[in-house]
Amino acid sequence: MLKQILNIDNITMKFGSLVANENVSFTINENEIVSLIGPNGAGKTTLFNCITGYYQPFSGKVTYKDMDITGFTAYKICRLGITRTFQIVQTLKEMTVEENIMTGAFLNTKSRKEAEAITSEIMELTDLTKKKSILGGSLTIVDKKRVEIARSLATKPQILMLDECMAGLNQTEIKDVMNLCLKLKESGLSLLIVEHIMEAIMPISDNIVVLNAGKKIAEGVPSDIVNNDDVIKAYLGDKYHAKSQKS
Ligand SMILES: Nc1ncnc2c1ncn2[C@@H]1O[C@H](COP(=O)(O)OP(=O)(O)OP(=O)(O)O)[C@@H](O)[C@H]1O
Numbered sequence: 001m002l003k004q005i006l007n008i009d010n011i012t013m014k015f016g017s018l019v020a021n022e023n024v025s026f027t028i029n030e031n032e033i034v035s036l037i038g039p040n041g042a043g044k045t046t047l048f049n050c051i052t053g054y055y056q057p058f059s060g061k062v063t064y065k066d067m068d069i070t071g072f073t074a075y076k077i078c079r080l081g082i083t084r085t086f087q088i089v090q091t092l093k094e095m096t097v098e099e100n101i102m103t104g105a106f107l108n109t110k111s112r113k114e115a116e117a118i119t120s121e122i123m124e125l126t127d128l129t130k131k132k133s134i135l136g137g138s139l140t141i142v143d144k145k146r147v148e149i150a151r152s153l154a155t156k157p158q159i160l161m162l163d164e165c166m167a168g169l170n171q172t173e174i175k176d177v178m179n180l181c182l183k184l185k186e187s188g189l190s191l192l193i194v195e196h197i198m199e200a201i202m203p204i205s206d207n208i209v210v211l212n213a214g215k216k217i218a219e220g221v222p223s224d225i226v227n228n229d230d231v232i233k234a235y236l237g238d239k240y241h242a243k244s245q246k247s
């Protein structure tokens with residue numbers, strides 16, 4: 001049976017007179033991959049910021065495991081088990097890959113030994129073990145993204161939120177991230193993913209929420225979303241729709 005882990009209830013966020021999110025509601029269940037899609041400026045990152053405590057929403061409620069976490073600080077939300085990555089990756093340049101990831105592990109332990117053990121497990125999972133001694137500042141953009149995901153995972157989240165982590169990656173690298181997402185889901189995590197690469201999102205998502213101009217215009221399983229006229233008109237266009245019909 002599906003068990004709800006995060007509930008977004010009527011979130012509205014305004015910047016002056018601009019309404020970036022308008023009464024957006026949806027639910028994420030345990031062990032589920034939910035994707036948030038929509039055109040540029042639809043309000044996806046703003047919603048991420050409202051959920052993770054970077055913004056205090058104008059109105060609405062965020063409930064995590066039956067706890068109202070609306071307006072909690074970002075570090076408190078992270079400590080409770082919701083971690084995110086950012087569109088613009090920020091690696092600690094003077095630290096090695098291992099040390100970068102370890103900063104995440106120290107959220108839940110003061111013991112260096114324990115943090116090292118968590119880090120080593122996460123480096124294996126994210127294929128970074130061979131690069132553990134490289135400095136953050138010397139990494140390629142792809143590896144910086146990988147480190148950012150790994151650092152988030154080292155905090156041992158229950159919900160991982162990925163903000164456009166596949167942008168700029170080649171086909172093989174995208175496939176790697178897709179497989180990682182599925183592996184994380186298998187291990188019990190829930191994921192909320194913002195992404196523009198539909199070929200990556202559609203095969204791995206259990207549920208898709210579509211935003212346009214701040215409002216939710218559709219929600220459903222991928223096969224319904226690709227055939228939804230409003231979504232085709234606002235975002236997908238006929239090109240992706242035609243492709244999905246063929247396969
Ligand atoms: N801090 C801010 N101050 C003022 N306006 C903002 C701020 N952050 C976002 N906005 C505006 O809110 C709207 C939603 O932006 P947001 O970044 O959430 O969209 P998005 O769906 O994530 O877009 P993209 O796909 O390009 O990342 C846009 O019109 C944007 O200009």
